[in-house]
Amino acid sequence: MNSSPASGLAVAASGSGAVAEMHVGDGTRRNALPGRAWQRLAAQVEELGAAPSLRVLVIRGEGDTFCAGSDMSDWADAGTGYVEESFAHMERAFTAIEECPVPVIAEIRGAAAGAGCQLALACDLRLMADSARIGMPIARLGILASPAFAARMVAVAGPAAARELLYTGRLVDARTAVALGLADHIVAEAQLTAHVGRLAADIAEHPPSAIRAAKLAVTAALEPQRRATAVNPRPAVARPHFDRAIAAFLGRSPAAVPAPAGRRRL
Template sequence: MNTEIGEAAPLVEVHAAERIARITIGNGARHNALSGAGWSSVEQAVRELSHDDHVRVVVIRGRGRTFCAGSDMTEWVGTESDPEAVEDSFARMEAAFRAVEECPVPVVAELRGVAAGAGCQLALACDLRYMADSARIGMPIARLGILASPSFAARLVALAGPSVARRLLYTGRLFNARDAVAAGLVDQIVPASELAERTETVLARIADQPPEAVRAAKQAVAAALRPLREATRENDRPAVSPADFHAAVSAFLG
């Protein structure tokens, strides 16, 4: 299968050859930030691959030199009188992350450049994360008036614990690769020039294992995480603080 899903920008491209599926997100512009439609395309791509019995492992990469800087804020310009549009965008993001978590086969994130905000959440939803030594990861959302959802916090807490989750969410700091590994956010630092080769080696190793055993392993870990995920699935708060959010978006894009 070799398909392109979604709008011309952002682009979600899927290649599934033999046992390994590769998803490339973004079109290289705006550091691969995705619109709401782009996040829906990610969800659709992962859901479709979840039903492909030939696929044993999935990798998600950003196009070009970065992973994903989060959501495309140009989509939120002029939404002051339409809060539902913003809420819909965040719902689409969350649906994409849950599709990755619920995919029956392992999903690996290959991180270069930056994985920030929703891009960070996409990486955290994956099963394994391999990071270029020059890359950074974090959740700089508070400065934009974005209200961290319980599910956003849960992904941080599950990997790095509550203290690191608080530090990232309160300060908006981006961790470099060394700090990200030390905190437990990513699995391994790799020289940027070797990242694709290292990731392909991991993908091949996973694909070579008995598929039912690997699927059972993912299910077992998911079962252990289920109480945390279920406890944070519902969120009765809005996604943003409107006045702070629209002022921050205007300043950022201005």
């Protein structure tokens, strides 16, 4: 196993080389990742995808959580440029997964929230433990949903569900996720890893050229949608709402952060 404790990301490849496994996070902070870890994740996906023998990539969180999104302590007292750069690293990671030449399977247990939800949605197949939850609770943090964020959710769940989940920020359970199209299968938590292993093995039995052609065909079908969301001129966060949310999350006094404007009655 190659590991990078500083980045919070570890990667392990199977002995055959046909199936690679990527472990996200180090088991702390519910596997929420700082910007440099998203950057490392993208590089590792690209590196693994370049291996001619690879047929399937499995992504799972370390421990009992898939990924709780971004590590908000990484943004404490951070300037706008650093925050925007962090979101660029995230998007590069999601794009690397979408452009990986082989199928990518997300093994979801615990929570897949915020950027963790986007990480799961970027994968080709999503299997959820019966106790897992998924969603985008970002609006309350003053994080502005990008067109790419919305597009991934619309692609699998449709615009109505995407609106409701982005507007409310609620996390849904595995049964609801499958009903909405956010996940493909529910599996008992104790059997999840074994089930994912069998699915990966089934896919890996097919000729590599056929597997890669199928992935390429789906990617080509989604290309018009991806082009429409490639440019995001808007900022990633709304300040000072974002600064106050980070302060509250970290248990800091928000006194030094200007209060957001009050609501206006219509």
